[in-house]
């Protein structure tokens with residue numbers, strides 16, 4: 225072993241070093257949070273290059289955070305220079321897309337297929353639901369989307385779904401699934417789930433293709449393996465192969481951090497790794513290098529309450545106990561946010577932390593608002609990760625739809641989206657006529673637009689609008705053959721009159737929209753520059769560089785994820801507090817962490833409370849959140865929150881009561897014990913009262929007579945909310961009827 229690889233391994237403890245050096249058989253590294261799993265992967269790659277003579281092009285590493293990907297690249301770059309570009313470090317989706325683009329012709333596809341994101345897919349389903357004459361309230365496109373996604377993650381095709389359907393509901397789903405698949409095919413589009421599933425299918429159907437990738441990628445590594453679903457599992461199996469020719473597989477993960485069950489992730493993959501790969505070696509890591517012992521104790525005590533867990537792990541840290549966790553219960557969400565802001569300011573003033581080292585986590589995106597308001601007022605620099613993102617804004621999506629049409633003229637969802645945007649006289653009636661023509665001729669909607677003359681019911685005004693639309697697309701398509709994306713965008717923005725419309729508008733919001741379009745042009749220009757500098761997509765000796773064309777730009781945009789906007793603490797943007805959901809926090813670490821909204825119903829999420837498996841998933845999410853902190857951990861809640869303008873009362877999150885009380889210092893006199901709320905504002909005169917079990921909450925109807933322990937007899941006049949948030953307005957005959965929370969109020973039905 226040379227000096228460089230010696231030095232490399234010096235930063236690892238014994239089991240970590242073993243993992244980095246292990247050769248020959250599949251390797252599983254299971255370990256709790258912060259034990260250096262991701263670090264081992266990085267070192268392992270470096271070791272492969274420096275000590276085992278592996279070429280970067282033989283490595284495929286699947287990661288989830290940009291930070292990890294950047295670290296891997298940096299290390300490899302330092303070792304081998306520009307040759308590092310031949311290594312694939314990417315998410316599942318981008319790796320699969322690269323494979324699909326090259327091999328799609330084998331499936332009879334055009335290589336310029338379009339990617340439908342969640343919103344596009346939902347639009348397509350909305351159309352199908354409408355055409356089937358279904359009531360979209362009872363059969364929401366969102367629901368179909370989730371069901372179809374579940375099938376795809378399990379690699380169940382529409383025919384199989386139809387065969388297995390044994391009741392009206394599953395037959396309906398199978399039917400919609402089949403229509404959806406057909407529409408995607410007509411539009412030459414794939415959705416996110418298809419990207420993975422189809423790649424696996426391709427490798428299985430064409431063994432010679434699978435073989436060529438196995439020859440190429442001799443080393444496959446997967447971070448966060450606990451969050452893989454069945455389709456991803458199959459994909460990895462295909463890529464790695466079996467027998468003497470199999471590639472070396474190394475996966476790392478932690479069953480306690482599996483938080484994507486709603487996307488079909490299953491801890492089965494990690495728990496049964498040794499069964500899937502019988503000669504596998506397993507290495508456990510037990511030392512945590514990230515957090516203080518106090519933080520680890522809190523996390524370990526929470527996760528202990530789950531029954532479904534992987535291998536038993538004992539995490540320890542020699543960082544020392546560190547400060548106690550601080551807890552705070554606000555009077556409401558604004559008070560909670562103000563306390564957080566005070567605390568951030570204080571820590572920064574005392575130089576205990578910098579803004580860039582602080583993260584605020586919450587369960588759902590909507591919770592960011594209260595924090596943003598107070599941060600703006602206080603001048604605390606911050607960045608929200610996720611939420612309504614740039615690429616989800618209407619004007620941006622409209623222009624992207626135009627761009628997509630220049631690459632794939634059959635893209636139905638895009639054509640329907642913008643055929644009359646800006647308005648050019650193509651109303652619903654004309655659209656319906658064109659749809660009918662498309663169905664008759666078995667062509668895509670977009671293709672039918674070019675044959676509008678054959679649709680007799682289209683008015684001459686609409687015909688004019690359609691002609692204009694087709695001319696715009698045709699001209700831009702022609703330009704796109706040779707010009708970079710920003711030029712095509714510029715032309716589209718001008719030709720469609722989109723910008724002009726916004727500039728002439730009196731709606732103040734349209735100014736921001738103009739800026740967004742300018743930003744989009746800037747982003748595409750930046751993309752072109754990156755391609756020219758060779759920074760986009762690792763290019764191999766045998767692969768052409770990514771092109772500075774519209775198709776590559778669209779692909780780049782489609783794969784931008786929330787994680788891409790997490791500021792790097794060392795960058796210019798790094799001087800900002802980061803606000804994000806717990807799901808986005810996976811794999812990251814911060815000196816100072818605030819877990820906010822620790823209220824039962826918010827976190828754990830209301831939806832999960834009656835289902836044990838879902839509650840366990842929420843608990844894993846809590847474990848992920850707690851273990852992101854290096855030094856200063858804070859747990860905050862607001863006993864009362866404004867929901868749709870009404871105060872709602874919440875009990876403390878049950879996860880708080882799972883943390884030994886000695887570890888937390890509450891900034892109030894007493895810690896809020898779980899399931900018991902102090903009810904300064906509830907109608908029980910400040911007496912602590914016990915929360916009822918959901919099963920014991922009386923089920924009431926308007927008009928029911930009740931008795932209340934304090935206020936006596938009354939009659940229900942109004943109801944709202946459901947489950948743990950159910951409330952009733954009760955007339956006690958003494959003035960204004962009062963709202964009570966059924967879970968809390970001592971009310972019984974007569």
Ligand SMILES: Nc1ncnc2c1ncn2[C@@H]1O[C@H](COP(=O)(O)OP(=O)(O)OP(=O)(O)O)[C@@H](O)[C@H]1O
Nearest residue numbers: 235236237256257258259260261262263513514811
């Ligand atoms: N042997 C070591 N010596 C010093 N620092 C280490 C060592 N191993 C890991 N670390 C540091 O500990 C922190 C956590 O490591 P890493 O992020 O790799 O853990 P992880 O197991 O991937 O965590 P998670 O489960 O949250 O993804 C990082 O800052 C890393 O640099």
Ligand SMILES: [Mg+2]
Nearest residue numbers: 261262263811
């Ligand atoms: Mg990690």
